[in-house]
Amino acid sequence: xxxxxxxxxxxxxxxxxxxxxxxxASYIPALAEADPSRFGIAxxxxxGETFTAGQADTPFSIQSISKVxxxxxxxxxxxxxxxxxxxxxxxxxxxNSLVQLEYEQGRPxxxxxxxxxLVVTDRLIELYPRPKEAILxxxxxxxxxPDIYFDNRIARSELNAADRNLALAHLMxxxxxxxxxxxxxxxxxxxxxxxxxTTIDLARSFLFLADRGVNPFDGTRILTPSQAKRLGAxxxxxxxxxxxxxxxxxxxxxxxxxxxxxIAAYMPGNLSVAVWCPGLNAYGxxxxxxxxxxxxxxxxxxxxx
Numbered sequence: 001x002x003x004x005x006x007x008x009x010x011x012x013x014x015x016x017x018x019x020x021x022x023x024x025a026s027y028i029p030a031l032a033e034a035d036p037s038r039f040g041i042a043x044x045x046x047x048g049e050t051f052t053a054g055q056a057d058t059p060f061s062i063q064s065i066s067k068v069x070x071x072x073x074x075x076x077x078x079x080x081x082x083x084x085x086x087x088x089x090x091x092x093x094x095x096n097s098l099v100q101l102e103y104e105q106g107r108p109x110x111x112x113x114x115x116x117x118l119v120v121t122d123r124l125i126e127l128y129p130r131p132k133e134a135i136l137x138x139x140x141x142x143x144x145x146p147d148i149y150f151d152n153r154i155a156r157s158e159l160n161a162a163d164r165n166l167a168l169a170h171l172m173x174x175x176x177x178x179x180x181x182x183x184x185x186x187x188x189x190x191x192x193x194x195x196x197x198t199t200i201d202l203a204r205s206f207l208f209l210a211d212r213g214v215n216p217f218d219g220t221r222i223l224t225p226s227q228a229k230r231l232g233a234x235x236x237x238x239x240x241x242x243x244x245x246x247x248x249x250x251x252x253x254x255x256x257x258x259x260x261x262x263i264a265a266y267m268p269g270n271l272s273v274a275v276w277c278p279g280l281n282a283y284g285x286x287x288x289x290x291x292x293x294x295x296x297x298x299x300x301x302x303x304x305x
Contacts, residue, residue, distance in 0.1 A: 002300035004051045004271075008041045011295045012053035015039070015288050022279025022287035025259040030157035031061065034261065036279035039288055040199035041296075045271040046211055056199040060276055061154045063258030064095070065202065066135075066192040067117040068209075068235065073138055074123050075227055082123065085177055086116045088234050095241040095284060096164045098171060106175025110238040112256065115168045121189045122178050131188050135195075142208050143201045144217040155194035162186055193258075202264045202274035209254070210266040232268065236304075243283035243290075250294040252303030263289040267302065 016039055024034040040056035043049075075082055091109040093100050101108060101115050108116035121131075128134035132150075140146050169185060172178045178185065197205070208215045209232060213223035223231065235254040240247040247255065253273075255265030261278035263286055273296060277288035297303040 002302070004043050004045075004049075004300070007296060007299045008043065008051055008053040011292050011299070012039065012041060015292050015295065016054070018288055018291060022277075022281060024261065024278040025280055025284070028154070028158050028161050028259070030154045031063075031260060031278070034060070034278035036277065039275075039277040041273070041275050041292060042199040042203040043271055043273045044200075044203040044207055046207065046216060046269070050200065050203075052200060055276070058276075059196045059198050060262060060278070061151055061193070061258070061260040062195050062197060062202065062262050063193045063260040064112065064114075064117070065256045065258040065262055065264055066139075066195050067112050067120065068231070068256050068264075069139055069142070069205070070117070070124050070135065070192055071111045071120050072208075072223060072231065073134065074120050074127065075231065076223055077127050078123065079227075082111075082120070085123065086111050086119050088230075088238070090238050090242075090244055092242055096168065098164075098167060101168060101171055106172045106177040108172075110234060112234070112238045113241065114165055115172060118165065118169050118185060118189060119172065119177055121192065122180055122185050125180050125184060125188060132191050135188075135192050139195060139197075139205065141218065141220075142215055142222070143197065143205045145197070145201050145204070148195065148197050148201065150191045151194045151196040154196075155190045158190040158193060159186060162190065165189070199262070199274045199276045202262055202276070203272050206264045206266045206272035206274070210268055210270060210272045212268060232266075240285050241283055243281075243285055247285075247290060250290065252297050252305045253293070254304070255293070257285040257289070259284050261286045261289065263293065265293060268304065270302075
């Protein structure tokens with residue numbers, strides 16, 4: 001077996017100097033303040049081992065990585081019927097594009113672009129009487145950390161910069177694909193994106209996917225093996241917006257990114273890995289994060305391929 005600690009220590013040393021090439025997200029003011037030189041890596045295995053390098057214990061906003069959790073919460077209750085409202089194909093466009101949504105009559109291409117995640121959150125609000133509390137309960141359960149919470153400052157900043165997401169929601173409501181109140185939807189959506197956790201927490205949070213739908217912290221089954229497999233497939237093809245194909249090519253793991261600079265990925269039956277660096281590339285994904293994950297799967301000689 002690979003010496004994971006040795007591998008990530010080497011990656012941290014080699015990749016760290018690349019940070020000046022990227023800058024944090026600028027369209028959400030609170031995220032623009034992040035220090036792009038911060039860099040953390042964490043691995044958690046199904047055997048219970050944890051390996052870290054860099055600032056792995058620094059909390060940050062997970063942003064769109066939260067879409068994996070809300071989708072799992074909805075899919076476990078709705079099953080395949082969720083695919084009537086949202087597709088499972090790569091978009092090939094920006095994560096907040098309106099053009100494709102208009103052309104396809106309000107049905108988003110997949111649950112990980114913003115329009116798709118808004119539909120999923122709308123259904124979550126219908127299914128859970130206290131949606132924000134339900135999201136926190138779920139995330140706390142899959143991380144094994146009862147102290148995870150929303151970052152209210154980031155949630156407010158995101159809500160104040162939500163014009164494009166509001167446009168997406170209103171457009172989909174005009175097609176009948178958003179059912180509830182849009183102000184409530186935006187409040188829940190911005191809160192879920194503001195969830196704050198460390199890279200260690202983030203690695204732990206994807207273990208239920210590495211364990212094919214079973215939460216290793218309490219033994220409960222969150223998704224069926226088939227649902228977990230399908231969620232992983234959509235993450236592989238759509239989890240990085242219009243850079244998803246390149247991520248699959250370079251890294252070879254299902255994963256999800258967020259504009260807070262985090263990326264979480266997993267190797268079925270083995271481990272989950274998370275990286276964080278706020279500096280983003282042109283596609284809105286962590287520049288150092290993708291580089292680190294490419295080196296990780298290359299150095300250990302293992303991926304899903």
